[in-house]
Amino acid sequence: MATKNCHSVREFSELQESLFCYEIYPGMPLYVLPKPGYQKKYAIFAAHFGSIDNRFRVDGTGEEVAVPEGVAHFLEHKLFEDERGNVFDRFAAHGASSNAFTSFTYTGYLFSTTDHFPECLELLLDFVQEPYFTEETVRKEQGIIGQEIRMYEDNPEWRVFFDLLQSLYHRHPVREDIAGTVESIARITPELLYQCYRRFYHPGNMALFVAGDLDPEQVRRQVDENIARRNYRELGEIIRLYPDEPETVARQRISREMVVSEPLFNLGFKDPALTRLEGDALLRRESAMEIMLDIIFAPSEPLFNELYEDTLIDDRFTAGYTAEPSYGFVLIGGETRDPGTLYERIMEAIARARREGFSAEQFERHRRNRLGSFMRRFNSLEFVANNYLAYRFRGSDLFNYPAILHQITLEEVQSLLEEVLVPERHAVSVILPQKS
Numbered sequence: 001m002a003t004k005n006c007h008s009v010r011e012f013s014e015l016q017e018s019l020f021c022y023e024i025y026p027g028m029p030l031y032v033l034p035k036p037g038y039q040k041k042y043a044i045f046a047a048h049f050g051s052i053d054n055r056f057r058v059d060g061t062g063e064e065v066a067v068p069e070g071v072a073h074f075l076e077h078k079l080f081e082d083e084r085g086n087v088f089d090r091f092a093a094h095g096a097s098s099n100a101f102t103s104f105t106y107t108g109y110l111f112s113t114t115d116h117f118p119e120c121l122e123l124l125l126d127f128v129q130e131p132y133f134t135e136e137t138v139r140k141e142q143g144i145i146g147q148e149i150r151m152y153e154d155n156p157e158w159r160v161f162f163d164l165l166q167s168l169y170h171r172h173p174v175r176e177d178i179a180g181t182v183e184s185i186a187r188i189t190p191e192l193l194y195q196c197y198r199r200f201y202h203p204g205n206m207a208l209f210v211a212g213d214l215d216p217e218q219v220r221r222q223v224d225e226n227i228a229r230r231n232y233r234e235l236g237e238i239i240r241l242y243p244d245e246p247e248t249v250a251r252q253r254i255s256r257e258m259v260v261s262e263p264l265f266n267l268g269f270k271d272p273a274l275t276r277l278e279g280d281a282l283l284r285r286e287s288a289m290e291i292m293l294d295i296i297f298a299p300s301e302p303l304f305n306e307l308y309e310d311t312l313i314d315d316r317f318t319a320g321y322t323a324e325p326s327y328g329f330v331l332i333g334g335e336t337r338d339p340g341t342l343y344e345r346i347m348e349a350i351a352r353a354r355r356e357g358f359s360a361e362q363f364e365r366h367r368r369n370r371l372g373s374f375m376r377r378f379n380s381l382e383f384v385a386n387n388y389l390a391y392r393f394r395g396s397d398l399f400n401y402p403a404i405l406h407q408i409t410l411e412e413v414q415s416l417l418e419e420v421l422v423p424e425r426h427a428v429s430v431i432l433p434q435k436s
Helices: 071-079 087-093 117-129 137-153 156-168 189-200 216-230 272-276 279-297 302-311 339-356 358-377 382-392 398-407 409-419
Strands: 009-011 016-026 028-034 041-047 056-059 064-066 097-102 106-113 207-212 238-240 253-258 263-268 318-323 329-335 426-433
Touching: 016 117, 016 216, 041 117, 041 382, 071 106, 071 137, 071 189, 071 216, 087 097, 087 117, 097 279, 106 253, 106 382, 117 207, 117 216, 117 272, 117 426, 137 156, 137 189, 156 253, 156 302, 156 329, 156 426, 207 382, 216 253, 263 339, 272 279, 272 329, 279 302, 279 318, 279 329, 279 339, 279 398, 279 409, 318 358, 339 426, 358 398, 358 409, 382 398
Parallel strands: 028 207, 253 426
Antiparallel strands: 009 016, 016 028, 041 106, 041 207, 056 064, 056 238, 097 106, 263 329, 263 426, 318 329
């Protein structure tokens, strides 16, 4: 089977990179980023199937499917085991390191190696495309993942984060743990896994990114041959179904006691506008939000140093923004001796920024810092490959980031204070030390 619709080479002069883009029949994107002189080689094979995709319909069938929470994560675990045993061991035999992860929006399978790259790539393509589920192996995995769920329930950082999401969101599945619950995974069967696998692990819903000192055409031929021998048919559109989510938060505050030495504090702001954005418009909003948060909360700004000197935060304090087509939120927080005072100081700083605005110097300095940080991270094969596919699955292009940064205006960043950091759409999650 010949590669469909060719390939193109995208040149990025500012990044000094060339990306080879192919479309492998029946519709799988393959990206190869040559990095001459690099000893390490890296590949990630990803399915656009994450923990929030628990209701969907496949175009042409009219059938609506609802699955238990945790299926995407369960599939990730199960694909690493087949009739021949554990796939990790086969990668290790080639001197390669392998792993996988499930996020809210996609699942990635990856390896890095210095030698035997063709053999490792073949192994990656084979095990992801050759599922093996039985009643016995599913029951075994339910026990393993059940232990993992209980372990994360006892993890204070994990708990404060998901308590915040459950406070921000009424119904959207982002509020649910990626691994599901002990009760939800108990409903998973081999038949259900195969059903989800056939829908989401079709090449038309997947993508492969390869980076390193490699010949793009050799990689393309190997991938083409591997996919072709499986006789796929084209996939109809997968329609993801999400519940209507109010703009309001579900609750404004939650706290619980756990075994911690200092309280953990997460402050979140819900951004309902993202349901109206897609592609590069979504990337632009994310970029502008990052600049806005840097101007207020970055370690180079007065607020961070004042809070640090007052021992209200440490150097792990962060302020970030998550943007996806169906949800988005700001997350600010870290460890603190006094959650109440930290909350008041942050809310005062936001109100002050709204009153006084940002200076052109602040805006330009943080925009340059963002661009510089992005350029430096291109030395990491993992950063480029993982983020390129994450952005592709949400309809945007990571390599457009520098151009979009140049387009953002001070007025645009300033306006986000009024649009997103809205007191009525915030929630607080706190973990307090257990009382003796």
